[in-house]
Amino acid sequence: MHQRQGTRYAQVFAAVSMPMSELIKVRDELRAFAAERDWDQFHSPKNLASALAVEAAELLEPFQWLTEDQSRNLTEKQLAAVKNELADVQIYLIRLADKLDVDLLQAVRDKIVSNAEKYPVNEFKGSARKYSET
Amino acid sequence: MHQRQGTRYAQVFAAVSMPMSELIKVRDELRAFAAERDWDQFHSPKNLASALAVEAAELLEPFQWLTEDQSRNLTEKQLAAVKNELADVQIYLIRLADKLDVDLLQAVRDKIVSNAEKYPVNEFKGSARKYSET
Amino acid sequence: MHQRQGTRYAQVFAAVSMPMSELIKVRDELRAFAAERDWDQFHSPKNLASALAVEAAELLEPFQWLTEDQSRNLTEKQLAAVKNELADVQIYLIRLADKLDVDLLQAVRDKIVSNAEKYPVNEFKGSARKYSET
Amino acid sequence: MHQRQGTRYAQVFAAVSMPMSELIKVRDELRAFAAERDWDQFHSPKNLASALAVEAAELLEPFQWLTEDQSRNLTEKQLAAVKNELADVQIYLIRLADKLDVDLLQAVRDKIVSNAEKYPVNEFKGSARKYSET
Numbered sequence: 001m002h003q004r005q006g007t008r009y010a011q012v013f014a015a016v017s018m019p020m021s022e023l024i025k026v027r028d029e030l031r032a033f034a035a036e037r038d039w040d041q042f043h044s045p046k047n048l049a050s051a052l053a054v055e056a057a058e059l060l061e062p063f064q065w066l067t068e069d070q071s072r073n074l075t076e077k078q079l080a081a082v083k084n085e086l087a088d089v090q091i092y093l094i095r096l097a098d099k100l101d102v103d104l105l106q107a108v109r110d111k112i113v114s115n116a117e118k119y120p121v122n123e124f125k126g127s128a129r130k131y132s133e134t
Numbered sequence: 135m136h137q138r139q140g141t142r143y144a145q146v147f148a149a150v151s152m153p154m155s156e157l158i159k160v161r162d163e164l165r166a167f168a169a170e171r172d173w174d175q176f177h178s179p180k181n182l183a184s185a186l187a188v189e190a191a192e193l194l195e196p197f198q199w200l201t202e203d204q205s206r207n208l209t210e211k212q213l214a215a216v217k218n219e220l221a222d223v224q225i226y227l228i229r230l231a232d233k234l235d236v237d238l239l240q241a242v243r244d245k246i247v248s249n250a251e252k253y254p255v256n257e258f259k260g261s262a263r264k265y266s267e268t
Numbered sequence: 269m270h271q272r273q274g275t276r277y278a279q280v281f282a283a284v285s286m287p288m289s290e291l292i293k294v295r296d297e298l299r300a301f302a303a304e305r306d307w308d309q310f311h312s313p314k315n316l317a318s319a320l321a322v323e324a325a326e327l328l329e330p331f332q333w334l335t336e337d338q339s340r341n342l343t344e345k346q347l348a349a350v351k352n353e354l355a356d357v358q359i360y361l362i363r364l365a366d367k368l369d370v371d372l373l374q375a376v377r378d379k380i381v382s383n384a385e386k387y388p389v390n391e392f393k394g395s396a397r398k399y400s401e402t
Numbered sequence: 403m404h405q406r407q408g409t410r411y412a413q414v415f416a417a418v419s420m421p422m423s424e425l426i427k428v429r430d431e432l433r434a435f436a437a438e439r440d441w442d443q444f445h446s447p448k449n450l451a452s453a454l455a456v457e458a459a460e461l462l463e464p465f466q467w468l469t470e471d472q473s474r475n476l477t478e479k480q481l482a483a484v485k486n487e488l489a490d491v492q493i494y495l496i497r498l499a500d501k502l503d504v505d506l507l508q509a510v511r512d513k514i515v516s517n518a519e520k521y522p523v524n525e526f527k528g529s530a531r532k533y534s535e536t
Contacts, residue, residue, distance in 0.1 A: 029246060050465070054462055058459070086236055105156060199319075327451055347502065
């Protein structure tokens, strides 16, 4: 039955495959951006993974002293800063996936399918088990 | 002139806007996934930002002792692990953007336009200045 | 007046300097540990800084879905895991400082003195200003 | 035999226990610093763990685009920045351990003993096994 949940997600995703992916489009822009500046020499997967971790921490920074409720109600200034960091994380993520020749969207689809099998609704609904175990 | 570079990117992106975004599609799947399991109670922006930083570090982990060259030539086993972590980062990024009501792809486009203005090719081509300053 | 606060801390610290520092002792043990295993080849500052960030994220992981109150009341199992990660962060921090020839304890003292000048009690007492600005 | 290595470390550490620890001294200064400013309300273990991860990433940032060799030869300006971040990580680490009532130095000693048993010299000397497996 868990298999079937996974299958359902796989089918949904198959149905939305598109001729020209927007992530592929951004990937190509980022490739051109780096190439024009001769920055590929800095963009080893090791370095990009570091840069991604740094940006993810910068995204965490505005939230570190907020309560959970406050984090749901950011000021406009806070939100603008956060938006900027969200973009940085996404950009490095696309660059890193590109350098590793990974189809990022396909990796996400595979992971959702696998999560659907790992956390079946009937066992995990309303349960904090996944969260209390981590 | 930098303005013009930014403008060029803005136009390119405008040209590829699509009726149904693949990221929106994944966002909706992730919404349903969390809702079915009643997990939204855990998904405050503060918590999601933490989870994202944790996953970004897990993505960094396989690279931490590798040389840059080794990071360009992962074994299949290493790559499979990395692919899994790339997906986790992307998933939490989409969830966090969703909870903050941020259009992730638009934020990326805005950032690329702004980067194009900040790092004009003629000044930064072949220069490590950006990188040596950080 | 802020100067005086800083000075007070500087004096307190000077008073507790000891002939044989415990952190120096641990540093020497870690040096011997790496040397015996020929691991210094992996311990470039760049790699150690990555390892430290990875361990700091592993330390964050058990807290990511907890409420602040829950984080103040860990189970014994949670605490044991956290203790382990606290140690890992401290170990890599000592190793990194050693490789950079930095006196970690002196750096801490300098930072506390500088923080005392930056956040004078009369301006920051009971105020979340520092925290709401980040 | 691995046991004996662990035991050796345990004995070495026992021999250097001191009546007044320098880390305890710093811990007490940090306690007073927070209390004077009424900042304990922000310093839940969850928040401190986030702050620590953020600072660890700030420590990684100056290294992210450097080669390993460059990371061994920082400029004075780079080193000053790094020293500052090393201190921040150490400060939050001491605060977090304090809030969790963990003896940080003892946790480090326990971990070194356990690492000595886990990575016996005769099996790991000159081998990158630990590192290639991660």
